[in-house]
Amino acid sequence: MTIQSVEWKNDAIVILDQQQLPNEIIYEHLTTIEHVWESITYLKVRGAPAIGIVAAFGLALWARSKQSNHLELFLDEFEKQRDYLASSRPTAVNLFWAIDRIVKKVKRAQSVAEAKDLAVAEALAIQKEDVQTCRRIGENGLSLLKDGNTVMTICNAGAIATAKYGTALAPFYLAKEKGLTLKAFACETRPVLQGSRLTAWELQQLGVDVTLITDSMAAHTLKTKEINAVIVGADRIAANGDTANKIGTYGLALLAKAHDIPFYVAAPFSTIDLNTLTGDDIPIEERAAEEITHLQGKAIAPAATKVFNPAFDVTPSELITGIITEYGVVRGDYQTELTRLYSNEIETLQV
């Protein structure tokens, strides 16, 4: 079964509503940019690359719907719509990378009609590129593992968090294609439970041996089970390699260090943000208290309980064994290596 997180269909956007998984596979049609904003804010679409892709289609959707022949006014309003989508979630840099790429392309238009076509074409290009990017991340990640290895992961950095294959889970897809066996331990990932609801579901669909644990079991599991590596996704990688990812990732990195287990971040180049110098500069989203005080609508804490609900934390680069990208595995002096990667990528794009 090929599950796709986001699809551009007949000038509308079709999303897999990830809040309904694993109990129901429900696809929703988004017909306004407000629907797109809501789908990101309420995690119907989540995962850094998928957020970028749906936001790019959101701008294309707005452009297609706009009745205007005045290019200057159209472009002014288009940039306001970019700012509107930018307000949906603050941490995943792919959101900003994608909508800024669309705006840059559309501003080359010589007419409103051309601007509309450029918006759709560029959003489709972003989605198509992400498929090959994540496949290459899977190949580079698999090169670090052996047949029969066991990998621990947190949250969901799978196919539904991207265009296809995923990032941290991409090695599992490539292993399957090559007839290799990888096993997984998935942390449930409180409070939104992306691990139990999405990763366990996604890996079962793939036919992978996946064991679900609560987040509090991670230390004991790393101590008592044969875990060969921890591989996680990313929402924003700073210029020095500090990485923001789902809350709980930093703790997992400390535990991996304590048990001398390699800890890898898997992410596309579009998640690397050289304008963010260190992890201290990464905006960390704080979400509603109800995500913690309630479970499926039922209170699991006393009314009016004070809550701290950061959706992400930052893993310092010194705890990261390597960053698995589509260009290879980056190690060591991340500042130098990521800057070099950036200049190579820019050179490639300019070819």
Ligand SMILES: CSC[C@H]1O[C@H](OP(=O)(O)O)[C@H](O)[C@@H]1O
């Ligand atoms: C492939 S990016 C996945 C990344 O995004 C997740 O956050 P959220 O579910 O809140 O969008 C988590 O940090 C994953 O590692």
